[in-house]
Amino acid sequence: MLNETDRQFFQPFWRRVVATLICGVWAAIEWLYDEPLWAGLAILLTIYCVWNFFYRFEEEPTDEES
Template sequence: MLSETDRQFFKPFWRRVVATLTCAVWASIEWLYDEPMWAGFAALLTIYCVWNFFYRFEEDDADEDNSPQ
């Protein structure tokens, strides 16, 4: 569960993508160097990022609604 501060920080889509890809690359490197404990940890962190940043993330439509009335 993300706090309001976390939600504001990760509101730009590119930040969520970079954070998720960083975890995925970390997991890949750990698997490559035969470190299964750290690879598993990074893989779980990647899954957590995907779940919170893409599946459950709610963007505020009220902030983006700048249409004239």
């Protein structure tokens, strides 16, 4: 559910990878320091990034979206 501005910002593949990696590293750090609440939040954010940036991301928006 990215809007047009977000889609333009995350158009380069490396930005999507970096954003996802940051969330994953954050989850790992929180898990190592035994903070399950924050680790769970970071895991959910990582899953959200993977879903939106790699599974549902369209390189070029379709005309159906207006």
